[in-house]
Amino acid sequence: METQQQKQLVLILARAFASSLSTPTLLADARGFLVFYNEAAEAVVGRRFSETGEMPLDDWIAAFEPRTGDAVPIPAEARPPRIAFDERRPAHAEYFVTSTDGVEREIEVSAFPLFAHTDEFVGIIVIFWRT
Amino acid sequence: MRLKIWGCRGSVATPGPDTTKYGGNTSCVEVMLDDETAVVLDAGTGIRALGLDLLQRGTRQIRLFLTHLHLDHLEGLRFFAPLWDENVSLEIWGPRSPVESLRDRIMRSFSPPLFPLDFRDVPAVITFHDLPGEPWLGGGIALHSDLVLHPGPTVGFRLQSGGSSVAYLPDHEPALAGIDTSSPDWISAGALARDADFVLHDAQYTEAEYDAKIGWGHSSVADAVAFGELARVERLLLFHHDPLHSDTELDALQVRARELWRGEGAPPALAYEGLELVLD
Numbered sequence: 001m002e003t004q005q006q007k008q009l010v011l012i013l014a015r016a017f018a019s020s021l022s023t024p025t026l027l028a029d030a031r032g033f034l035v036f037y038n039e040a041a042e043a044v045v046g047r048r049f050s051e052t053g054e055m056p057l058d059d060w061i062a063a064f065e066p067r068t069g070d071a072v073p074i075p076a077e078a079r080p081p082r083i084a085f086d087e088r089r090p091a092h093a094e095y096f097v098t099s100t101d102g103v104e105r106e107i108e109v110s111a112f113p114l115f116a117h118t119d120e121f122v123g124i125i126v127i128f129w130r131t
Numbered sequence: 132m133r134l135k136i137w138g139c140r141g142s143v144a145t146p147g148p149d150t151t152k153y154g155g156n157t158s159c160v161e162v163m164l165d166d167e168t169a170v171v172l173d174a175g176t177g178i179r180a181l182g183l184d185l186l187q188r189g190t191r192q193i194r195l196f197l198t199h200l201h202l203d204h205l206e207g208l209r210f211f212a213p214l215w216d217e218n219v220s221l222e223i224w225g226p227r228s229p230v231e232s233l234r235d236r237i238m239r240s241f242s243p244p245l246f247p248l249d250f251r252d253v254p255a256v257i258t259f260h261d262l263p264g265e266p267w268l269g270g271g272i273a274l275h276s277d278l279v280l281h282p283g284p285t286v287g288f289r290l291q292s293g294g295s296s297v298a299y300l301p302d303h304e305p306a307l308a309g310i311d312t313s314s315p316d317w318i319s320a321g322a323l324a325r326d327a328d329f330v331l332h333d334a335q336y337t338e339a340e341y342d343a344k345i346g347w348g349h350s351s352v353a354d355a356v357a358f359g360e361l362a363r364v365e366r367l368l369l370f371h372h373d374p375l376h377s378d379t380e381l382d383a384l385q386v387r388a389r390e391l392w393r394g395e396g397a398p399p400a401l402a403y404e405g406l407e408l409v410l411d
Contacts, residue, residue, distance in 0.1 A: 006322035009278040015317060016308035116278070117229050 008122040010114050011035065018125070028057040029123040032085055044107075044130065046100035057081055064097035069106075071096075084111035084124040094131060106131045132272055132292040132410045133163040134329075138177020139402040141302075141335050141349065141371035142203050149377035154404025156180075157203040158301045158371065160331070162290060164270025169193040172288060172299050177404065178207035186212050194267070196274065197225035198301060199285035200236055208237070209246055217254035224276075226284035227261035234259040262286050279303050280319035281348040289323040295410035298324040298364075301371045303333045306354040307346060315361060324362035329408055332358060334369035337384065352388050360394040367392075367399040368406075 007015075011029060018025040018038045024045075026037035034057045037049050045064070052060065058076045066074040074095055076082045083091035090112040098104050111126040138144075138156030145155040157175030164170060169190045171178060174197060185193065193213055198204055213219040225233045237259075241250040263276040263286055272292045279287040279300060287300040298320070305319040315321045324330045334355035336344060341351035349371065350358070359367035369388060372381055381401055388399040 006277065007316050009280065009319060012280070012308045012317055012319055019309070117227065 007035070008116060010116045010122045014114060014123075014125055024128050026057075026126045027123060028081065028085065028126070030121055032057055034060045035123070041128075044099060044105070044128070057085075064099065066095045066097055068095060080109045080111035081124060081126050084113050084126070088113045088115075088121060132165075132290065132295060132297070134290075134297060134408040134410075135161045135163065136177075136331075136402050136404055136406045137161060137181045138173075138175045138207075138404060139301075139331075139370050139372060140175075140203075141333070141373055143374050144176045144203075144206075145374040149379075152378035152403065153372055153381050153401060156404060157206065158198075159207060160299060162272070164272060166270045168270035170270065170272075170274070171195045173198055173204045173301065174206070174208040174211065175203050176207040176210075179210045179212075182210070182212035182214070186216065191216075191219050193219065194222045194224065194269070196262070196267075196276070196288060197223065198287065198299070199226055199281065199283055201283070201302070202240075204302070205237070205240060209241060214253055214255050214257075217256075219255040221255050221257045222260060223257060224260045224262050224267070226263070226278070226286045228284050232259070233261060275323065277320065277323055279323070280305055280307055282346075285348075287320045287323045289327065292410060296327045296329075297408065297410065298327045298330040298332075298362075300324065300330065300332045302348055303358075304346070304348050304350055304354075305358050306350065310354060310357050310361060318358070318361060320358075321362060324358070324364055326363050326365075328365045328410055329368055330359060330362065330364040330366070331368045331370045331402055333371045334384065334388065335371050335373045337387070340373070352384055353391055356388055356391040356394075356399060359396075359399065360392070363394065363396070365396040367394075367396070368402045368408075369399055370402045372401070 015036050024041035027035050029035045033054050042048050080091035080093050092110045094108045096106050107128045109128045114123050116122050138159040140157050156177035158173040159175045159177030160172040162170040238250045267274040272290050275289040276286040281302045289298045332355045333350045334352045335349035336351045338351045338353045385401045
């Protein structure tokens with residue numbers, strides 16, 4: 001078969017689901033690459049996904065300088081997306097970020113892994129709220 | 132590689148005077164290979180006549196690839212004559228489920244009260260294999276499978292032989308996740324159909340009918356055409372005809388498909404029982 005990239009069906013469906021939500025939602029694939037975020041997320045991060053493109057999720061999140069209320073940086077391994085990705089379990093946290101427009105925002109983040117089958121991890125879905 | 136369509140009706144077998152042109156048997160396609168290996172796609176009622184033909188030809192090694200287990204793709208299996216021949220070896224390939232094995236799911240249709248005989252009574256030697264996985268190679272072809280958008284675990288197929296290819300997507304509703312995207316990799320089955328010589332694709336509904344049946348797992352003629360154009364297929368063959376559509380209505384569906392077609396390949400046509408496709 002042609003070697004054209006094809007997204008896994010669960011990701012295709014998750015993207016369609018996320019596109020229909022008014023809650024900021026993003027998707028990363030099994031490589032750990034950010035592959036999509038919806039319009040609601042675009043409003044929070046201040047940039048359209050088409051401008052961002054696919055990139056490592058950790059790098060993308062780091063640009064928003066996640067930190068505690070005491071301004072202590074939160075390492076990647078303590079953030080819900082990385083926990084969902086590395087440990088293949090749901091995770092939730094509250095922290096502060098700085099959007100691309102320079103505004104500091106307090107957000108809550110929930111992330112959980114996506115499995116097409118019990119042994120087939122295909123990525124994660126991350127939902128966040130402004131608190 | 133040659134293919135023959137033994138059934139292309141959707142949902143339920145529809146024999147009768149109104150369906151003689153396109154046929155009333157449900158999905159079944161035979162793939163004829165260089166080495167006389169029998170490869171069969173789906174076990175709708177079309178497989179009954181195919182089974183008799185295979186035995187007459189002396190075929191005893193058969194590979195059956197199921198896109199999914201909805202009844203219109205499985206109901207002919209119990210009446211597939213090779214199944215009842217102890218000299219036959221049958222491999223059944225189908226989409227795996229997270230809860231039950233392929234064998235156990237198929238066995239349900241071979242037990243009372245649905246059927247008088249039990250699966251243990253079947254004399255052919257049968258093995259079961261999950262899809263999707265690595266491509267199946269044999270008889271000069273590679274058969275690829277991938278999950279596609281349809282309710283329940285469902286796969287589509289791409290058969291490749293040399294530079295020729297055919298995609299088989301009899302039950303598919305890609306529009307549910309969007310086919311207007313500029314990124315083909317986000318379209319269900321996009322890679323299976325990409326640049327194929329023939330694509331047999333679900334086109335069960337007219338555009339007006341589809342409005343009331345969104346999410347049922349099937350495509351309108353307009354979405355089938357849009358999918359074919361995006362995948363740059365050489366020839367789109369509309370498949371899985373609605374049981375309520377007479378030959379006359381299907382003729383009109385083909386006219387509509389050709390009105391809509393803006394692709395570079397040949398204009399779309401309707402699949403029909405007995406149609407043979409020959410690929411170099």
